[in-house]
Amino acid sequence: MPSQQRAIETRQRLLDAALARIVRQGYEATSVAEVCDEAGLSKGAFYHHFSSKQALFVALLERWLEGIRRQRDAIDAETQAVPEALRRMAVLLRQVFSDAQGQLPLVLDFWSQARRDPAVWERTVSPLREFRVYFSDLLARGAAQGSLRPIDPEAGAQVLVSLAVGLVLQALLDPSGADWGAQAEGAVLALVRILERAPRGANTP
Amino acid sequence: MPSQQRAIETRQRLLDAALARIVRQGYEATSVAEVCDEAGLSKGAFYHHFSSKQALFVALLERWLEGIRRQRDAIDAETQAVPEALRRMAVLLRQVFSDAQGQLPLVLDFWSQARRDPAVWERTVSPLREFRVYFSDLLARGAAQGSLRPIDPEAGAQVLVSLAVGLVLQALLDPSGADWGAQAEGAVLALVRILERAPRGANTP
Numbered sequence: 001m002p003s004q005q006r007a008i009e010t011r012q013r014l015l016d017a018a019l020a021r022i023v024r025q026g027y028e029a030t031s032v033a034e035v036c037d038e039a040g041l042s043k044g045a046f047y048h049h050f051s052s053k054q055a056l057f058v059a060l061l062e063r064w065l066e067g068i069r070r071q072r073d074a075i076d077a078e079t080q081a082v083p084e085a086l087r088r089m090a091v092l093l094r095q096v097f098s099d100a101q102g103q104l105p106l107v108l109d110f111w112s113q114a115r116r117d118p119a120v121w122e123r124t125v126s127p128l129r130e131f132r133v134y135f136s137d138l139l140a141r142g143a144a145q146g147s148l149r150p151i152d153p154e155a156g157a158q159v160l161v162s163l164a165v166g167l168v169l170q171a172l173l174d175p176s177g178a179d180w181g182a183q184a185e186g187a188v189l190a191l192v193r194i195l196e197r198a199p200r201g202a203n204t205p
Numbered sequence: 206m207p208s209q210q211r212a213i214e215t216r217q218r219l220l221d222a223a224l225a226r227i228v229r230q231g232y233e234a235t236s237v238a239e240v241c242d243e244a245g246l247s248k249g250a251f252y253h254h255f256s257s258k259q260a261l262f263v264a265l266l267e268r269w270l271e272g273i274r275r276q277r278d279a280i281d282a283e284t285q286a287v288p289e290a291l292r293r294m295a296v297l298l299r300q301v302f303s304d305a306q307g308q309l310p311l312v313l314d315f316w317s318q319a320r321r322d323p324a325v326w327e328r329t330v331s332p333l334r335e336f337r338v339y340f341s342d343l344l345a346r347g348a349a350q351g352s353l354r355p356i357d358p359e360a361g362a363q364v365l366v367s368l369a370v371g372l373v374l375q376a377l378l379d380p381s382g383a384d385w386g387a388q389a390e391g392a393v394l395a396l397v398r399i400l401e402r403a404p405r406g407a408n409t410p
Contacts, residue, residue: 105320112317114378115310125379155395158388159364162371167363169370173319174330183363190360194399 011049013039015063018056023102027057027109054113058123061110065127068096072134082142083196090188093164097171097181104172128165132157139195148195156195163187216254218244220268223261228307232262232314259318263328266315270332273301277339287347288401295393298369302376302386309377333370337362344400353400361400368392 017039135157142148171180222244340362347353376385
């Protein structure tokens with residue numbers, strides 16, 4: 001167990017070191033040797049955990065997405081009414097933007113790599129599909145429970161996912177042009193406001 | 206007049222040649238000499254119209270945006286009711302995607318250049334701002350005429366612009382993953398459906 005714990009810590013250390021380096025100098029310009037140097041670890045340790053620089057890059061993306069998914073699922077589990085769940089996810093989205101401050105250029109690296117490399121491509125595109133399915137189910141559930149106006153769930157999910165992607169891109173292009181986290185939260189809240197259906201018999205308990 | 210007409214035609218020919226080349230081989234890999242070659246024109250003709258390759262690149266973006274703006278404004282001028290105008294713009298958006306087929310990688314070139322070059326950056330970011338202002342006004346007008354539910358116009362405009370940007374990016378990353386023009390149209394139509402307010406006294410003429 002302690003050795004397994006140590007392995008997890010080493011992997012995290014490599015990921016943190018890679019993130020720091022890539023944010024500073026970009027993905028292309030960062031070598032495995034530099035990541036090892038930054039982490040204070042050997043190349044042996046590196047290749048024990050990652051088959052290549054690209055595998056580490058993909059692992060960075062997955063760690064980030066995994067954190068978002070975990071928080072999203074916690075909200076979902078704790079919240080019965082879909083409009084309330086969406087409002088809480090709007091706040092989470094704001095948090096995602098503020099946590100990613102300074103790391104957004106990495107997203108452009110992913111997208112550029114994805115166009116060149118099928119493995120990165122698959123890992124970049126599949127979360128978008130997965131989030132579309134997730135929100136499609138959530139919107140359908142909201143319509144079924146009567147808390148949301150009926151909306152084509154797939155079109156609605158496309159709105160939510162594209163909105164998030166479009167905001168990330170704008171935040172990347174124009175970082176000081178707006179508080180993008182606040183824009184994201186405001187946009188989702190405005191959507192929820194027009195989607196939400198006042199509960200029938202709002203006066204009954 | 207004929208010489209002015211010829212100048213306009215020469216400029217269009219250079220833009221068409223540049224577009225063809227850049228779509229084929231990317232912005233970075235395309236030289237002014239190749240554009241001249243493709244257009245069957247001299248470097249003298251090129252530099253009469255554009256101060257640099259970058260100036261031509263920006264002119265390509267502006268020609269494209271100008272076409273979209275013109276169609277958008279035509280819809281606006283012909284259509285009184287805002288929900289109907291938005292529905293017609295949804296169809297226009299689909300058309301924009303289908304016209305841009307094969308040219309979308311150019312958008313990624315713009316975004317990458319924009320991060321390096323302040324002149325390209327300004328021309329890339331300012332249309333996004335301009336479209337946000339446009340849609341904010343349109344949504345406010347819809348609320349004022351009673352055809353749309355009241356929505357924070359700026360948040361609603363951010364939804365529309367981010368949605369379009371996010372769809373462009375997804376179309377770029379995953380060109381065969383969906384009919385992105387149809388996704389764009391469907392997403393905007395779904396939004397209009399929940400935004401629209403049935404006219405009061407729908408039975409009166």
